[in-house]
Amino acid sequence: MSERAGSPVDTARPTATPTPAAPPTERPGRGAALVHRLVVVRELGILAALLLLVVVTVVANPRFLSGQNVRDLLISASILTVLAAGQTVVVVTRNVDLSVGSTLGLSAYATGTLLVTAPGTPVPVAVLAGVVVGALCGLLNGVIVAVAKVPSLVVTLGTLYAFRGIDSLWASQSGRLQINAADLPDGFKAIAGARVLGIPVLFLVAVVVVVAVGFVLRSYRSGRELYGIGSDPDAARLSGIPVGRRVLAAFVVSGALAGLAGVMYAARFQTLDATAGTGQELFVVAAAVVGGVAIFGGSGSVYGAALGALLLTTIGAALPQLGLDPFWREAAVGALILAAIVLDRSLSLRLARRLRGRNLRGS
Amino acid sequence: MGESPRSPAPGAVVLALEDVGKSFGAVAALRGAQLELRAGEAHALVGENGAGKSTLVKVLAGVHGPDTGRVLLDGQPVHLDGPAAARAAGIAVIYQEPTLFPDLSVAENIFMGRQPLGSGRRIDRRELHARCAALFERLGVRLDPERPARGLSIADQQMVEIAKALSFDARVLVMDEPTAALSGVEVERLFTVARALRDGGAAVLFISHRFEEVFDLCDRITVMRDGQWVATEDAADLTVDQVVRLMVGRDVSSLFPKQDVEPGEVVLSVRGLTRRGVFSDVSFDVRAGEIVALAGLVGAGRSEVVRAVFGVDPYDEGSVEVAGRALRPGRPAAAMAAGIALVPEDRRQQGLVMELSVERNATLTRRWQLAKGGLLSSRAERATAAEWSRKLQVKAGRLADPVSTLSGGNQQKVVLAKWLSTEPRVLIVDEPTRGIDVGTKAEVHRLLSQLAADGLAVVMVSSELPEVLGMADRVLVMHEGRLVDDIPRARADEGSVMLAATGQGRTTAVAP
Numbered sequence: 001m002s003e004r005a006g007s008p009v010d011t012a013r014p015t016a017t018p019t020p021a022a023p024p025t026e027r028p029g030r031g032a033a034l035v036h037r038l039v040v041v042r043e044l045g046i047l048a049a050l051l052l053l054v055v056v057t058v059v060a061n062p063r064f065l066s067g068q069n070v071r072d073l074l075i076s077a078s079i080l081t082v083l084a085a086g087q088t089v090v091v092v093t094r095n096v097d098l099s100v101g102s103t104l105g106l107s108a109y110a111t112g113t114l115l116v117t118a119p120g121t122p123v124p125v126a127v128l129a130g131v132v133v134g135a136l137c138g139l140l141n142g143v144i145v146a147v148a149k150v151p152s153l154v155v156t157l158g159t160l161y162a163f164r165g166i167d168s169l170w171a172s173q174s175g176r177l178q179i180n181a182a183d184l185p186d187g188f189k190a191i192a193g194a195r196v197l198g199i200p201v202l203f204l205v206a207v208v209v210v211v212a213v214g215f216v217l218r219s220y221r222s223g224r225e226l227y228g229i230g231s232d233p234d235a236a237r238l239s240g241i242p243v244g245r246r247v248l249a250a251f252v253v254s255g256a257l258a259g260l261a262g263v264m265y266a267a268r269f270q271t272l273d274a275t276a277g278t279g280q281e282l283f284v285v286a287a288a289v290v291g292g293v294a295i296f297g298g299s300g301s302v303y304g305a306a307l308g309a310l311l312l313t314t315i316g317a318a319l320p321q322l323g324l325d326p327f328w329r330e331a332a333v334g335a336l337i338l339a340a341i342v343l344d345r346s347l348s349l350r351l352a353r354r355l356r357g358r359n360l361r362g363s
Numbered sequence: 364m365g366e367s368p369r370s371p372a373p374g375a376v377v378l379a380l381e382d383v384g385k386s387f388g389a390v391a392a393l394r395g396a397q398l399e400l401r402a403g404e405a406h407a408l409v410g411e412n413g414a415g416k417s418t419l420v421k422v423l424a425g426v427h428g429p430d431t432g433r434v435l436l437d438g439q440p441v442h443l444d445g446p447a448a449a450r451a452a453g454i455a456v457i458y459q460e461p462t463l464f465p466d467l468s469v470a471e472n473i474f475m476g477r478q479p480l481g482s483g484r485r486i487d488r489r490e491l492h493a494r495c496a497a498l499f500e501r502l503g504v505r506l507d508p509e510r511p512a513r514g515l516s517i518a519d520q521q522m523v524e525i526a527k528a529l530s531f532d533a534r535v536l537v538m539d540e541p542t543a544a545l546s547g548v549e550v551e552r553l554f555t556v557a558r559a560l561r562d563g564g565a566a567v568l569f570i571s572h573r574f575e576e577v578f579d580l581c582d583r584i585t586v587m588r589d590g591q592w593v594a595t596e597d598a599a600d601l602t603v604d605q606v607v608r609l610m611v612g613r614d615v616s617s618l619f620p621k622q623d624v625e626p627g628e629v630v631l632s633v634r635g636l637t638r639r640g641v642f643s644d645v646s647f648d649v650r651a652g653e654i655v656a657l658a659g660l661v662g663a664g665r666s667e668v669v670r671a672v673f674g675v676d677p678y679d680e681g682s683v684e685v686a687g688r689a690l691r692p693g694r695p696a697a698a699m700a701a702g703i704a705l706v707p708e709d710r711r712q713q714g715l716v717m718e719l720s721v722e723r724n725a726t727l728t729r730r731w732q733l734a735k736g737g738l739l740s741s742r743a744e745r746a747t748a749a750e751w752s753r754k755l756q757v758k759a760g761r762l763a764d765p766v767s768t769l770s771g772g773n774q775q776k777v778v779l780a781k782w783l784s785t786e787p788r789v790l791i792v793d794e795p796t797r798g799i800d801v802g803t804k805a806e807v808h809r810l811l812s813q814l815a816a817d818g819l820a821v822v823m824v825s826s827e828l829p830e831v832l833g834m835a836d837r838v839l840v841m842h843e844g845r846l847v848d849d850i851p852r853a854r855a856d857e858g859s860v861m862l863a864a865t866g867q868g869r870t871t872a873v874a875p
Binding site: 219220221224225227228230231232234235236237238239240241242294298299351352354 | 424426445446447448450458462463464465466467471475476478480484485486513514
């Protein structure tokens with residue numbers, strides 16, 4: 001894109017600038033500052049809720065913050081966080097992936113089977129296998145959504161059952177209904193307890209995933225195009241964005257991350273059957289929504305979704321410490337989702353009013 | 364993109380359409396359209412609503428591939444198989460409705476897919492915002508590059524679109540009615556940019572209904588009618604009257620027989636109806652037996668007025684009375700009870716439930732009257748539906764078939780049946796014959812005429828001049844949200860209506 005010297009518009013500028021009724025200059029960065037503040041408010045809000053929860057729980061039970069407890073909490077959150085990162089990629093394009101729980105299950109079982117039948121498999125190969133299984137599931141979702149133009153809600157509802165069905169069928173046909181810790185090689189089992197500087201490796205994996213996804217979504221053309229697609233699919237098409245290809249890729253990423261989550265699940269629980277990850281999908285969507293990812297696409301960040309996942313996991317862990325029945329967890333998650341939606345709505349209304357401010361012109 | 368010189372010799376043909384045809388289903392939007400854009404010229408494309416201008420723009424933009432004919436770029440045939448291809452060929456299009464991403468920043472909107480990259484192919488945000496600010500500087504626009512597009516006024520959105528076109532040094536700039544939402548100052552700023560681009564060797568295609576702007580900006584004018592090319596002339600050789608004649612130049616056919624009826628009492632009375640930013644101070648009366656047409660260009664606010672009258676849309680000021688009784692605003696149920704029926708513009712979206720059967724659709728408005736003890740009886744539904752389809756001569760295989768299986772004209776009759784069965788006193792029809800074949804059109808017209816003769820007050824919103832002139836006892840003309848003229852049948856002709864609709868006619872205050 002070369003800037004022409006002495007561009008025609010420059011020569012004409014003297015006549016263009018004297019605009020008597022010109023609106024007051026919008027301070028550069030003001031709009032950005034507003035939006036930035038909104039994001040900060042949103043993500044600080046989750047963080048504040050998280051802190052409040054932790055403080056209350058610690059007051060009730062000081063052992064809540066013991067080293068092992070925190071590590072367990074972080075490991076539990078990691079799997080949900082990886083799933084939520086993948087979900088975010090899909091949801092910003094105004095789609096949804098409900099099949100992630102089943103994909104996780106399939107990938108976990110596949111990885112387990114590989115390790116049981118070929119105990120000598122190096123751990124990286126096993127991880128890769130799980131990711132590939134997940135990516136293939138995502139590819140199937142993406143092809144149906146992007147090529148056959150079927151709404152993703154329906155497609156992934158179908159594959160939710162289909163993948164789970166394959167998983168169950170495989171487990172019953174292979175005569176290995178359950179894979180136990182004793183069957184798995186020690187090298188793989190060691191992942192669950194592995195730490196770097198005292199931080200669980202599984203948690204570090206989740207952090208790397210979140211940072212990588214966040215980086216691509218924010219700083220790469222393809223990432224920005226995903227937001228464009230979710231913001232206005234028609235405008236995306238008109239501006240030449242390959243909408244189908246990008247949506248397909250988003251589903252593959254979501255599938256691959258669900259596959260990775262499956263490997264993490266296998267390493268952590270070490271007891272695998274065909275029900276692994278059942279019901280996770282809605283919890284994942286909940287984490288993203290609580291984290292400020294707009295369900296109709298176009299906005300939200302993977303960092304918010306990760307915070308959402310951490311918050312939801314912490315609630316689950318904190319309730320028993322507070323002496324509350326774990327069944328309250330569902331109600332608490334529900335209340336959080338509603339609170340998040342109300343907060344998002346009111347914040348976006350306020351933002352819209354501010355942004356419109358100077359644009360209101362009488363008729 | 365080929366390495367073509369950026370500034371060809373002035374006058375060389377940059378882009379040409381040859382004999383382009385495009386059909387959507389059975390409707391031919393373009394038939395033998397042609398256009399020739401030269402480097403360094405501003406070229407106007409004018410025509411009535413539905414003349415095919417927007418379809419032609421979409422062919423240029425690569426959104427629609429032409430069924431027949433060729434698109435030539437620098438004399439070479441090109442296939443614009445997508446918006447990206449058109450953009451790569453140097454064609455920038457500014458649509459009537461801005462197409463921005465509300466959640467993304469203004470700068471990202473402008474440079475989507477072409478963001479400046481830094482190391483590792485990362486987007487260089489600083490450079491992105493700097494380039495955007497530089498574009499705004501050139502345009503004299505005061506917008507923050509980092510703010511999201513959400514909440515921008517239409518004018519500012521239009522400016523963002525123009526900045527986008529400017530950002531990739533378009534050789535051909537197409538503007539589809541860009542000024543409809545702009546104020547005088549903003550239009551002048553836009554024209555300054557367009558002239559500068561033109562003087563720099565770009566071809567500018569300008570589509571507008573505002574003749575003063577057309578003559579102000581453009582060197583040549585191409586007129587289209589019914590999807591066909593009519594004429595291309597130097598603007599200097601034409602007058603507004605001549606252009607209008609070229610646009611409408613056809614006979615008002617005798618297809619539309621409106622029976623002469625002695626108008627009765629005033630049934631519908633609208634006073635000072637205002638919805639801020641949409642229409643203002645609209646007042647008119649409609650008498651029993653009268654057909655009153657609301658004419659005007661697309662976007663003049665006609666549909667919005669009738670929607671407000673019916674209570675689907677709110678209004679800020681004014682009143683609506685039916686037979687002397689004031690209607691509560693914003694209550695379609697109250698309007699129905701008072702005897703207003705609205706046959707909406709888009710029958711597929713708003714008028715019919717496409718998957719339901721003909722009889723179900725026809726009786727939707729009467730389901731409470733037909734129900735006994737809260738249960739709908741199929742027999743009663745069928746009887747009512749059968750009666751109305753006989754009256755309106757609906758051609759349907761079986762009344763139990765989904766309404767989607769009917770032709771456009773017959774679908775429209777089902778919508779009419781649905782509303783007529785409520786026995787209204789005022790019937791509002793919005794574009795009653797859009798997308799309907801000629802034969803059925805005449806039937807719909809005969810029907811409306813018959814209904815008026817039976818004492819119904821009919822308000823007809825129509826963009827088709829022959830229909831307006833053939834059917835209406837009076838023509839109310841709207842222009843940019845205001846009622847600008849009230850033309851009795853005797854004085855209504857294509858020229859007078861078109862001049863008023865384009866804001867050229869007398870702008871007397873219309874007193875009903």
